[in-house]
Amino acid sequence: MSVIAKFYARAAALNSFVCVGLDTDLAQIPARFQSSTTPQLDFNRWVIDQTAPYAAAFKINTAFYEARGSAGWVELEQTIAYLRANHPSILTICDAKRGDIGSTSAAYARAIFDHMGFDSVTLNPYLGRDALEPFLSRGDKGCILLCRTSNPGSGEFQDMPVGGMPLWLWIGEQISRTWNGRHNCMLVVGATYPKEIERVRAVVGDMPFLIPGVGAQGGDLEATVRAGLTPERQGIIINASRSIIYADDPAIAAQQLRDDIRSIITKL
Amino acid sequence: MSVIAKFYARAAALNSFVCVGLDTDLAQIPARFQSSTTPQLDFNRWVIDQTAPYAAAFKINTAFYEARGSAGWVELEQTIAYLRANHPSILTICDAKRGDIGSTSAAYARAIFDHMGFDSVTLNPYLGRDALEPFLSRGDKGCILLCRTSNPGSGEFQDMPVGGMPLWLWIGEQISRTWNGRHNCMLVVGATYPKEIERVRAVVGDMPFLIPGVGAQGGDLEATVRAGLTPERQGIIINASRSIIYADDPAIAAQQLRDDIRSIITKL
Numbered sequence: 001m002s003v004i005a006k007f008y009a010r011a012a013a014l015n016s017f018v019c020v021g022l023d024t025d026l027a028q029i030p031a032r033f034q035s036s037t038t039p040q041l042d043f044n045r046w047v048i049d050q051t052a053p054y055a056a057a058f059k060i061n062t063a064f065y066e067a068r069g070s071a072g073w074v075e076l077e078q079t080i081a082y083l084r085a086n087h088p089s090i091l092t093i094c095d096a097k098r099g100d101i102g103s104t105s106a107a108y109a110r111a112i113f114d115h116m117g118f119d120s121v122t123l124n125p126y127l128g129r130d131a132l133e134p135f136l137s138r139g140d141k142g143c144i145l146l147c148r149t150s151n152p153g154s155g156e157f158q159d160m161p162v163g164g165m166p167l168w169l170w171i172g173e174q175i176s177r178t179w180n181g182r183h184n185c186m187l188v189v190g191a192t193y194p195k196e197i198e199r200v201r202a203v204v205g206d207m208p209f210l211i212p213g214v215g216a217q218g219g220d221l222e223a224t225v226r227a228g229l230t231p232e233r234q235g236i237i238i239n240a241s242r243s244i245i246y247a248d249d250p251a252i253a254a255q256q257l258r259d260d261i262r263s264i265i266t267k268l
Numbered sequence: 269m270s271v272i273a274k275f276y277a278r279a280a281a282l283n284s285f286v287c288v289g290l291d292t293d294l295a296q297i298p299a300r301f302q303s304s305t306t307p308q309l310d311f312n313r314w315v316i317d318q319t320a321p322y323a324a325a326f327k328i329n330t331a332f333y334e335a336r337g338s339a340g341w342v343e344l345e346q347t348i349a350y351l352r353a354n355h356p357s358i359l360t361i362c363d364a365k366r367g368d369i370g371s372t373s374a375a376y377a378r379a380i381f382d383h384m385g386f387d388s389v390t391l392n393p394y395l396g397r398d399a400l401e402p403f404l405s406r407g408d409k410g411c412i413l414l415c416r417t418s419n420p421g422s423g424e425f426q427d428m429p430v431g432g433m434p435l436w437l438w439i440g441e442q443i444s445r446t447w448n449g450r451h452n453c454m455l456v457v458g459a460t461y462p463k464e465i466e467r468v469r470a471v472v473g474d475m476p477f478l479i480p481g482v483g484a485q486g487g488d489l490e491a492t493v494r495a496g497l498t499p500e501r502q503g504i505i506i507n508a509s510r511s512i513i514y515a516d517d518p519a520i521a522a523q524q525l526r527d528d529i530r531s532i533i534t535k536l
Contacts, residue, residue, distance in 0.1 A: 025375065063368060063375035069383045073341040099392055100331060100365050101419040101485075107293065107331035115337045124367055126394045126414060130421030146394060151369040153398030157439060162428040167435070171425060217369075 002184065003119040003142040004208055007091040008234060011056040016258040017225075019057035019093065019210070020250075021241025022047065022079065025064050028246055040065060040075040043245075045082055050251040051244060054258045057091040057237055058083055059210075060118075080116045091237075092119045093144065093210070099124030099132065106134040113141050120144055122188060122210070125171055129179050139182040147172040147200055150190025150213035169199055176204035186210055186237070189228070191219025197227035206230045208237055214257075215243030221257075225264045233265060270452065271387040271410040272476055275359040276502060279324040284526040285493075287325035287361065287478070288518075289509025290315065290347065293332050296514055308333060308343040311513075313350055318519040319512060322526045325359035325505055326351055327478075328386075348384050359505075360387045361412065361478065367392030367400065374402040381409050388412055390456060390478070393439055397447050407450040415440040415468060418458025418481035437467055444472035454478055454505070457496070459487025466495035474498045476505055482525075483511030489525075493532045501533060 001009070011017055024040045024047075033043040048058065060079060065072035083092055098108045098121060112121045113135075120142030123132055135143045148158055148168040158168040165173075172187055179185055187204065189197045191213035200209070209228050213219035221238075228236040240257055247253035269277070279285055292308045292315075301311040316326065328347060333340035351360055366376045366389060380389045381403075388410030391400055403411045416426055416436040426436040433441075440455055447453055455472065457465045459481035468477070477496050481487035489506075496504040508525055515521035 023372070061372060061375075063372045063379065066379040067375040067383065069379065070338050070341040070345055073338040077338055097368050097392070098365070099367075101417065101480075104291070104329060104331045107329075107335040111331065111334040111337065115335065124365070124392050124394055126392055126425060127417050127419055128421040128424035128426070130424075131417070131419045149369065149395050149399070151395055151399045153396040156396035156398075156442070157394060157435070158396070160428075160430040160435065160438065162430055162435070167425070167428065167430070170428065174424070212369075 002139070003091060004184065004186070006089070006119065007056060007208065007237065010089050010091065014054065014056060014258070015262060016054050016056050017236050017238050017261050018054055018254055018258045019059050019237045019239040020047065020051045020055045020244050020254055021059045021061060021239045022245065023061040023064050023241040024245065026068060038075055038078070040068070040072060041078045044079045047245050047250050048083065048087065051254040052087050052090065054254040055090055057093055059093040059095050059239055061095045061241070077116055080118060084117055094118040094121045097122050097124050097146065099127050101127065101131050102133060105132055109134040109138065113138060122146065125175065136179055136182065136184070139184055142184050142186060144186040144188055144210050145175050147187040148189045148193055148196050150192045150217055150219065154190065168196065169203065172200045173203045176207055180207065188212065191221070191224040192217055194220055194223035194227045197224060201228060201230070201235070206232065206235055208235050210237045210239060212239045214238055215240035221260055222264050225261055226268070229265070270407070271359060272452065272454070274357070274387065275324060275476065275505065278357050278359060282322065282324060283530060284322050284324050285504050285506050285529050286322055286522055286526045287327050287505045287507040288315065288319045288323045288512050288522055289327045289329060289507045290513065291329040291332050291509040292513065294336060306343055306346070308336070308340060309346045312347045315513050315518050316351065316355065319522040320355050320358065322519070322522040323358055325361055327361040327363050327507055329509070330362065330364045345384060348386060352385055362386040362389045365390050365392050365414065367395050369395065369399050370401060373400055377402040377406065381406060390414065393443065404447055404450065404452070407452055410452050410454060412454040412456055412478050413443055415455040416457045416461055416464050418460045418485055418487065422458065436464065437471065440468045441471045444475055448475065456480065459489070459492040460485055462488055462491035462495045465492060469496060469498070469503070474500065474503055476503050478505045478507060480507045482506055483508035489528055490532050493529055494536070497533070
């Protein structure tokens with residue numbers, strides 16, 4: 001089963017498109033976890049076990065583990081190992097935004113896909129397809145490529161007009177036409193730009209979108225869901241990180257997001 | 269002293285623009301190191317001590333450490349600690365190609381600049397300036413932004429025409445005009461494209477270039493040096509990784525590269 005099929009099976013079973021982002025920042029987790037010898041792992045296990053009934057995917061942002069050095073890297077490994085052992089049907093995303101020349105990308109692919117066993121990874125397309133081939137060639141894994149990012153200034157280069165369209169749309173189309181021979185590509189499009197999600201959807205067929213920005217970043221959920229869905233009512237992986245994991249009750253926050261998405265889809 | 273001034277002081281003292289790239293791949297290091305319990309650290313110390321007399325900079329490629337998981341991350345930390353303790357006058361570059369939204373970039377900046385203490389980091393500009401502000405705001409550190417990468421397919425998006433010029437040139441110019449308020453920016457331009465190095469140099473003033481691609485990737489050293497030098501005969505950080513560290517004698521390989529660059533400059 002491809003990792004995209006794995007995501008859709010889980011999404012259908014739960015009627016959920018929610019991805020829980022484990023952006024676990026030591027400074028922001030509750031005090032009772034901060035005093036642990038493995039604070040990020042303990043916090044993650046607590047969040048994972050509560051939110052798993054509503055989660056079609058978990059996304060781990062490597063930055064917050066690297067910030068603690070090798071100690072954080074150990075807990076990153078322990079977190080993905082915990083997910084694989086206890087929730088093997090949930091898509092795992094390594095949010096690392098990798099992108100380097102081929103020999104270096106091969107080392108990153110080993111690290112993320114083989115050593116840690118993530119299902120998928122976020123990638124930066126700026127270097128071009130040849131550089132990312134060690135990821136793209138892995139039909140057993142997923143490649144989630146930055147298209148239109150959610151930050152306020154993302155238009156600085158992404159909006160540059162090329163060939164009669166903005167660069168982000170050109171890149172999305174090029175990926176869908178020429179990078180996706182193994183049907184393992186997905187795109188990152190930010191919920192802070194729902195009109196642009198709609199334009200990407202119009203040119204890339206049914207490729208799944210990883211959509212950050214509905215929580216702390218303030219993206220419009222209804223506009224996002226409407227813009228991102230495929231005609232088959234699939235194609236969206238809606239990520240929320242801070243708004244779920246730092247909620248008083250992460251389970252309720254995840255359930256609420258699942259239900260909000262459901263009711264938007266039901267109304268269509 | 270800014271990290272760019274640190275590099276120039278070292279370069280002047282040694283009459284060298286050589287950067288030694290520690291792309292330490294466990295599968296490629298000599299067997300006597302592979303059997304160590306800290307193989308990457310031991311190999312790196314051996315390479316560093318031999319090549320330091322010719323090295324104005326050391327560049328550590330994080331991928332090859334991540335490929336071993338947390339054990340590799342420990343040896344990455346030990347390697348940068350070794351450099352800081354034993355060779356504090358040599359510029360250190362974390363070659364990690366980072367680029368994410370602001371809150372995530374802040375975590376990476378903590379990891380790379382503060383936790384590990386690197387002088388500088390390579391960054392991907394695709395997300396725009398606001399996303400990289402946690403790096404750019406650090407006047408005490410260096411930000412080395414991808415402009416024209418050395419891989420064969422780098423033109424796929426980088427060559428797209430925008431505003432009457434290729435995207436790589438637009439990005440280089442934009443960085444020099446609007447991102448470099450703290451005079452801490454540098455650019456990555458590949459030695460595999462010397463004509464393009466010349467075009468970037470013509471628009472960005474004296475900003476230093478980190479230039480990969482002269483070793484195993486086959487870039488033309490003479491054309492590269494001529495294209496990259498500023499009128500003051502500065503501005504180039506010439507990286508070689510595999511061709512130095514896997515040479516039978518890394519010291520001779522580093523010295524040879526230093527001397528080859530010197531004689532090209534002397535002839536000008």
